[in-house]
Amino acid sequence: MSDGIGLAEQLLGLDGFKVLGVTEGEHELVIAVETTASVTGCWSCGVLAECQDRVRVDIRDLACFGRPARLVWSKRRRRCREVECPVKTWTERSVHVPPRALLTCRAGIEACRQVGELARPVSGVADELGVCWWTVMHAVERHGRPLVDDPARVGPVVALGVDETSFLKANREHPTIYATGLVDLDGKKVIDVVEGNAAKDLRRSCAGTDEKWLKAVKVVATDLAESYRAGLSSHLDHAVRVADPFHVVRVANRCLDTVRRRVQNELLGHRGRKDDPLYRIRKLLVSGAERLDERGSSRMLLGLRLGDPDDAVLGAWLAKESVREVYLTDDPAVAAVLLDKVIVGCLADEVPEIRSLGNTLKAWRPEILNHHRTGASNGPTEGLNLCVKKVKRAGHGFVSFEHYRLRVLLHADGVTWPSRPKPPRIRTSSPHSNA
Ligand SMILES: [Zn+2]
Helix, strand or coil: CCCCCCHHHHHHCCCCEEEEEEEECCCCEEEEEEECCCCCECCCCCCEEEEEEEEEEEEEEEEECCEEEEEEEEEEEEEECCCCCCCCEEECCECCECCCCCECHHHHHHHHHHHCCCCCCHHHHHHHHCCCHHHHHHHHHHHHHHHHHCHHHCCCCCEEEEEEEEEECCCCCCCCEEEEEEEECCCCEEEEEEECCCHHHHHHHHHCCCHHHHHHCCEEEECCCHHHHHHHCCCCCCCEEEECHHHHHHHHHHHHHHHHHHHHHHHHCCCCCCCCHHHHCHHHHHCCHHHCCHHHHHHHHHHHHHHCCCCHHHHHHHHHHHHHHHHHCCCHHHHHHHHHHHHHHHHCCCCHHHHHHHHHHHHCHHHHHHHHHHCCCCHHHHHHHHHHHHHHHHHCCCCCHHHHHHHHHHHCCCCCCCCCCCCCCCCCCCCCCCC
């Protein structure tokens, strides 16, 4: 039935298969195939097997010359002729089609690449291939999991960043569900995403990690979350803990915001409205002092004059600015002096929120100063957040954390995708050639 010169097989490009016929369907190309192995022995005893009957299997392959392609594999069911043999019948297999799969390996890998590397929605890829959502997701799992589990994806890590990211937004059934991202701060690579943000979640993840790999970690940067500090304990006690500068300043900004809202409420008896003096300067307050121009500064001072009779907001603003000043120096000794001044000042303040800021800073003093000793910060985890955002947008909400994790890690750098042929360019187009 084949064309006899192997032209059709060459086009198909699946060795071990013979093309029986090609028909043009309404929206697809239908290619009838069978394997070339017409004679074979029993896989158990080796006695020559006979073909009992055939099973028709429909498989989706990569599109062919712009048309979706369907392989119709007329699969032989074989029977062992040996009466004593425990094996009765079996159907043929091929390395190009995983057992029970609806996609050929090459189509499955491409679907995985589209969903993982390019962060495309599963439904879009499924539509294109003419299969259901689950078929594509199974292909992503089948071909993507080995790539994610590959030990070469994450080599030894010296500086580890731990950052919180949200997994599911709050709804009627549950509050916001968080996840914890682990990032290689030097390589700027996402290492893993762990479900939850509690100490036990991090501890569970550490417990499942290679002891030697953990020992190689020298620095860990986190935000000021007690749960992370506790969660890293015992497994990563040998590493230098760093409180991420961005998060330290954010704690001071939050303190300022809380004081502003309270004072506003006490003075006016309602939450901030657009004409309230403090509400109007809320953004000026949290921007860095050096970023305010003259007009900004006078607007801020006017707002404080009108809305802050006891100078509580001003006090919180000064505290925030002095926290930021700790990062103006690279010298650990100078930073220690500055930080101690902030802590003493905050603890002596009349405003309870500022005293509480002082307590937080005091509790994290070694970690805050370790930034100056190591230079580590969670800046590179920005890559994690971008990655998470893209995957979330493609996913339109996730049900399974495992799927979410797999897609985030496939989209992150570090995955070694199977190589694809890079076609040579046919002609360098010159802007003048078609004039
Ligand atoms: Zn047999």
